Amino acid sequence: MSLRHALLALLEAEPMSGYSLAKFFDQSVAYVWHAPHSQIYPELRRMEQAGMITGRSEARGTFATKRIYSLTDDGRAELARWVEELSPLPRERDAAYLKSSYFEYGDYASARKHFEAHRAHHEEQRRRWEAHVKQLENRDTDLLRIRLAQAPEHLRKQVVAYKVHVYHGLIERAKQEVRWALAGLRMVDELEAETVAARPAPAGTPRKAVERTKSAGPPTRVSRRHEPPRR
């Protein structure tokens, strides 16, 4: 139930409406745990039901109202409990790596396209995280300012340090993914070079022809060969 606890942590900084919560969420927690507003509003109602937060309606303009939620003691206790508690680390589930395991069902161009996209994605992520960690280090986000203003002096250092450490971790991860993608691209080059070497084409033959050069063997399109196993 990470969403719930992320919301508790945000409300610990300051009472807010669901809308502001969603805004702050996008600018902070969402870098680590994404959630759309359609998940936030109902969760807030469930949390209120469970007594972790209370909402009071506040006027907005003449006719409209908004609902401001604040933490209850139970909510604070739940937040503390969650932070203490070791949660089981999730099972591995990585769609990109799964697909990469089966690139032999596609061609070299496809493998390259995927590794290239992987690289681009994680470079972008890295940029975003680096920008954000810089803000954190300068204590330059709205949320952090609020939090620091409230935290007792001896905790301020920790408030920043833990978050910075998390973002450094994310950045290193992103770098690792970029390295992995680049190594993947090099690997594809090598595999292709070997294919070419194994089937030497007459000088000047365009690269494309590689697919169907040898005449030996059955018509071997890449994904053929599917008789039921003889046993």
Add this chain to the structure above:
Amino acid sequence: MSLRHALLALLEAEPMSGYSLAKFFDQSVAYVWHAPHSQIYPELRRMEQAGMITGRSEARGTFATKRIYSLTDDGRAELARWVEELSPLPRERDAAYLKSSYFEYGDYASARKHFEAHRAHHEEQRRRWEAHVKQLENRDTDLLRIRLAQAPEHLRKQVVAYKVHVYHGLIERAKQEVRWALAGLRMVDELEAETVAARPAPAGTPRKAVERTKSAGPPTRVSRRHEPPRR
């Protein structure tokens, strides 16, 4: 829909029952994408409905039967399509890092406990992946042998290479996570040392006493401080 395509890929190697599928799954794909059998059986039925696989019932002993699924041409096409297709990389969602961002709500011991568990988990993962990649490199798993026996010669190298690359990536990731956890532990030490320095205890005072040494200020247990925000 990664589960579906993982199953297609397994069936591409050899027709199998749901049960064997689940077994092979656990010994291969599950290192990258975990799924329990309760998810596999219904998915197989849906895939049959969709025409990607066909099942025939086969006798087992005198009374029992089992259902053996094989890929159809549509299934093969779907597998090829999926491998070609760029799927959007998933949004970040990391419960452990999220919680780490808020370690200031717990005490140093709790932060240490978490980083320590993180380290242990990823060291274990690394061991498992290293063992598996060794098997892959030696072409020493049942599934890989089947696959290699069927694959046209020019694809064999790729079949192994892509998988090995994936596991190398996972191993590097695990190492990175271990480094992150260790850095976290060092950080906690530093934070605690600073706390001690800021509240100098009489020489000879045992470390434990740090928590309640100074008499100035309110009774400040490390994880206290949860009055509603005064403003």
Add this chain to the structure above:
DNA sequence: GACTGCATGTAACGAGTTACATGATTGG
């Protein structure tokens, strides 16, 4: 005859995604 492995499921729930939907307020 008991235990282990083979074989296949259901049901309830929780979490997350995408799309649709509506209306008030504020500032230019």
Add this chain to the structure above:
DNA sequence: CCAATCATGTAACTCGTTACATGCAGTC
């Protein structure tokens, strides 16, 4: 008055988790 932004939702669906449930087959 129009657009952006504040504000709050619902509905349908997919995916995944956990627990419960059943029964045959082979072997010691």
